[in-house]
Amino acid sequence: MSMERKWKDQLYHEFARIGKCLSSPKRLELLDLLSQGPKSVDQLVKITGMSVANVSQHLQTLHESRLVRSHRQGNFVIYEVAGLSVADFMVSLHRLSEKQLVEVQKLKTELLQNHISMEPIGLEELLKRMERGEVVLLDVRPQDEYETGHIPGAISIPMEDLEKHLASLPTDKEIVAYCRGPYCLTSAQAIEILKNKGIKASRLEEGVIEWKRYMEHSGVNKQ
Amino acid sequence: MSMERKWKDQLYHEFARIGKCLSSPKRLELLDLLSQGPKSVDQLVKITGMSVANVSQHLQTLHESRLVRSHRQGNFVIYEVAGLSVADFMVSLHRLSEKQLVEVQKLKTELLQNHISMEPIGLEELLKRMERGEVVLLDVRPQDEYETGHIPGAISIPMEDLEKHLASLPTDKEIVAYCRGPYCLTSAQAIEILKNKGIKASRLEEGVIEWKRYMEHSGVNKQ
């Protein structure tokens, strides 16, 4: 076998290592969660409903391909994505999947039909209306994820605290809620609660990572 | 199992379909080749050295995940990537791999050390120097890939014709050669030939896809 062939085989073998990480649904879900902020194995178990050993093993796999890293903190081992480029890459994967796979599109519209009459708002319009002070942006993810990073101007009320804190919301402005991104239902649930209370609210599909991406590219062409 | 859990499982199952496509080195190589332009199964066989049935099967897999599409043309079935976003995604994958995996970095420098004294030139500098008319940009990929798309201003001399057409190259300017991208060795071989003839030449690491990406983002921040 030629020198070049051997070199290419090695190279593509390495690329495929990353690919293999992305071939398990559970691992993708873990990566998405970690993209929102560092989490202990225990937290991941509680969120996903997977077994501890299972989560740990998947994290191991991700670690071998350098997509996540970990450190101990008291009793917990905290995992996090190994760099922003990982979180960003996940968005690329979502985009591609949604573009190419009709099935993903179907699953998404299916969801939106269940949460009927929930018109989503786009990033561009949101930012404009926030500037004019017309809307309040609400981050309904857990506190720690908000602290890891949030869209500027957003206030944090974790989903589980929402009903308690309803009073603290301004009543004269429209509410826009967001969560982990297009495939997280938390914000949809929040909207439902708000609407039931007679508060005008709409859902921002994008999350923090998508927002960052948008800000980086929007100067030239808004894709 | 909750409604939401089921929905997420389905969704991530779909994402993983794309992931599975990326878990085989051979498939990644095929995707990279198709990113440069449409090709028949036969062509792919000749380039990669894989068996016909093997190539066909991989293409099948890619087709099922809607990453490629095909049409018949005379005796041949021509495959192509299903949209620019696929080619673009491949670049994302390369970037991520190179950033996270030391092994990829190692393989790359290893290569450059073999082709010693070959200083690469960056896109930014290239474009500047082309504007000033200081360099000639040379596309050494096969003719049809050049025709599918090339960096503006580049002239096409496929690698196999290079020695024949040496005379037609200007002697007063520096030559910059590029090929399919960072992981294609064709341009490196071209440089070697040129240098042996006493022609000053350097290698552009980026290919057409990388160039496109650069142009889209460079207005705001050059990453």
Place this chain on the structure above:
DNA sequence: TAACTATTCAATAAATCAATTGAATAGTTG
């Protein structure tokens, strides 16, 4: 140091996948 907890390891069975081979098919050209 002992008890406790979170995490990891090891082993298993079931399922899936990669690579190969040879045969079958579909389409084209003379």
Place this chain on the structure above:
DNA sequence: CAACTATTCAATTGATTTATTGAATAGTTA
């Protein structure tokens, strides 16, 4: 229509991978 070619299908083997389980380990707190 016949011969030809490119492409695809089908079946096999060997290798990996997933999801599980229960046990072992490492680290922390009292």
